Amino acid sequence: MTSVTLATPRTRPLISWRVRKRMIGYLYLVPAALCMLATVVVPIFLAIKMSLYADVLYKPQDYRFIGLGNYLRLIEDPVFWHSLWNSVVWVFGSVFLQFIFGFAAALLLHQAFPGRALVRTLTLLPWIIPGVVVGLIWQWLYQPNYGFINDFLIWTGLMSERIAWLSSPDTAMGAVIFTNIWRGIPFFAIMLLAGLQSVPDELYEAAHVDGAGVFSRFWHITLPMLRPIIVVSTATRIIWTFNYADLIFVMTGGGPANATQITSTYTLVQAYSTLDFGYAGALSVVLLVVMLVFTALYLRVTKGVEEE
Amino acid sequence: MARRHVPRDLAERLLAGPVIWIGLILLTAFALGPFIWMLLTSLKDRTELYATPLQYLPRHPTFENYVEAWTSPVTPFSRFFLNSLWVCSVTMVATTIVSVLAGYAIARFKFAGRDALLLIFLATQMFPSVLLIAPLLTQWRALGLIDSYQALIYSNFSFTVPFTVWMMVGYFTSIPRDLEESAMIDGCNHFGALCRIVLPLAAPGIAATAIFAFVVSWSELLFAISFTTETNMRTLSAGLLYMVGQYEVQWGQLSAGVILSTVPVAVLFAFLQRHLIHGLTAGAVKG
Known part of the structure; x- marks a missing residue:
């Protein structure tokens, strides 16, 4: 007896290959999406919700919904407006000078000289060390009695009296901006150096043969060729500096008398020291809106640059 | 050589x-x-440190400060160091796995919402950490994660993942597809092709991504001071700030x-430099 088996048709896969491929793609994205959901998306909604409540950590009995109360408080808070102005000074003071000195550094590091690789790495150091380390190093340099800066300036004769740089309202902002410049020069230096390396040598040679001097070559070749990278790096830096709170928080805590209080340190102080989460929430939402406007502008500007 | 014949002007020679x-x-010198100055300070003893007039070079260099900082029971620097090492290592490994998967998906699969x-x-790369402190603090309190390594590690994802995913997309896009496709024809599934073909090719990029995640977590300060209260749970950054807060500095x-x-x-940065610069400037430099 022979048993006969019918050829069964191959089962069609439940899900077609194409759909399966798409599902695998989504599957790979799940961990990253979860990370962003838990640490960015949910907290943003939480911040918006917090901003609508009276929520001071050590006054739980006062916890209640107050609608736009925190925002009204914000509008009437002179420190908030002062902090916005300080942010503008901080951002433009820092970024403008970082850019000028960073460009000069990039031009120097682009030249051929012995030990160039080592010098390039060493000059990047201020940029990679933790913000708190930068803050502490400079706090010690600015120290009125034992700091290097007072000692050096008196030695050169530029100054006759010791200055308490960080605890005087007149000098504190300048002092933290100077520190931030020190820290940010390498950023522009590497970005612009990468740009310089991508400019073909032939352009310079041709201009040279045509009799263009060194300054006119810089103006007519280097600057236009670097335009995209200048726009992108400056825009990134402006957003980043606006948000950056570590350095000021470590060096002055926003003081003296709010002289160095920028909006991001003010938000930090509300959340960390005052523990007024409702108000911190409202400030966070303001920061978020400013950030979104900046980013939208950034995308527009960089898109314009790419399409050229 | 044509350009040799052109005389150089004075400005150029200068x-x-x-x-x-x-x-x-x-x-x-500026950098x-x-x-x-900090290094010299760390090698001075108390009298040299607070001498008037200032004494620039330590006359009797000593490692006393290092020993004291490392072993101090009030500000246990060795403990801060180990905390940082643990938090940053776990952040690094987790971030790398997450961003390799996501970067691969974005670089290789076409799906709705990819560009978005x-x-x-x-956009999240530009996100201020300050904004997240109050809500994350509430969130970690509700979950009972204050004074835990998890809270710090999870919070670190908010700034490591967006950048590393972006970096990984760049690396994967630069690897030709043909290799994977032929592996898949030979019977490899997608995950097999990823592990056997793509990962070895992308290894230098993955290493750079990992080190980057480590370095940025090492610098993190605001989460570390906000989500820990015990001295023993402080990371290096938080611990340094805490040292300032104790009595006189x-x-x-x-x-x-x-x-x-x-x-x-x-040290890590010296290894990373070339890759990081490439990652930072890719897209910003034409050609």
């Missing part, structure tokens, strides 16, 4: 010679000076602490 050398010396997703990762110990926390990132 710029090629003295100006460059003076500029380089100033640049290097390194503050570190050198990339844009979200770009012990600049000797503090400078030793500063040097000790700088060394690891400086």
Whole structure:
């Protein structure tokens, strides 16, 4: 007896290959999406919700919904407006000078000289060390009695009296901006150096043969060729500096008398020291809106640059 | 050589010679000076540290400050160091796995919302950590994660993942598809092709991504001070700030602490430099 088996048709896969491929793609994205959901998306909604409540950590009995109360408080808070102005000074003071000195550094590091690789790495150091380390190093340099800066300036004769740089309202902002410049020069230096390396040598040679001097070559070749990278790096830096709170928080805590209080340190102080989460929430939402406007502008500007 | 015949003008000769050398010396001195000052401070004993007039070079260099900072029971620097090492290592491994998967998906699969997703990762890179402190603190309190390593590690994802995903998309896009496709024809599934073909090719990029995640977590300060209250749970950054908060500032110990926390990132960065610069400038430089 022979048993006969019918050829069964191959089962069609439940899900077609194409759909399966798409599902695998989504599957790979799940961990990253979860990370962003838990640490960015949910907290943003939480911040918006917090901003609508009276929520001071050590006054739980006062916890209640107050609608736009925190925002009204914000509008009437002179420190908030002062902090916005300080942010503008901080951002433009820092970024403008970082850019000028960073460009000069990039031009120097682009030249051929012995030990160039080592010098390039060493000059990047201020940029990679933790913000708190930068803050502490400079706090010690600015120290009125034992700091290097007072000692050096008196030695050169530029100054006759010791200055308490960080605890005087007149000098504190300048002092933290100077520190931030020190820290940010390498950023522009590497970005612009990468740009310089991508400019073909032939352009310079041709201009040279045509009799263009060194300054006119810089103006007519280097600057236009670097335009995209200048726009992108400056825009990134402006957003980043606006948000950056570590350095000021470590060096002055926003003081003296709010002289160095920028909006991001003010938000930090509300959340960390005052523990007024409702108000911190409202400030966070303001920061978020400013950030979104900046980013939208950034995308527009960089898109314009790419399409050229 | 045609260009040899063109005479160089005075400005050019000055710029090629003295100006460059003076500029380089100033640049290097400005960048390194503050570190050198801190290093000298860390090698001085108390009397030399607070001498008037200032004493620039330590006459009797000593490692006392390092020993004291490392073993101090009030500000246990060795403990801060281990905390940082653990938090940053776990952040690094987790971030790398997450961003390899996501980067691969974005680089290789076409799906709805791909561009929007990339844009979200770009926007979150610019996100202020300050904004997240109050809500994350509430969230970690509700979950009972205050004074835990998890809270710090999870919070770190908010700034490591967006950037590393972006970096990984770049690396994967630069690897030709043909290799994977032929592997898949030979019977490999997608995950097999990813592990056997793509990962080995992308290894240098993945290493750079991992080190980057480590270095940025090493610098993190605001989450570390907000989500921990016990001295024993502080990371290096938070611990250094805590050292300032104790009584009068012990600049000797503090400078030793500063040097000790700088060394690891400086060493890692030396390895990372080329890749990081490539990652940062890709897209911004044409051609």
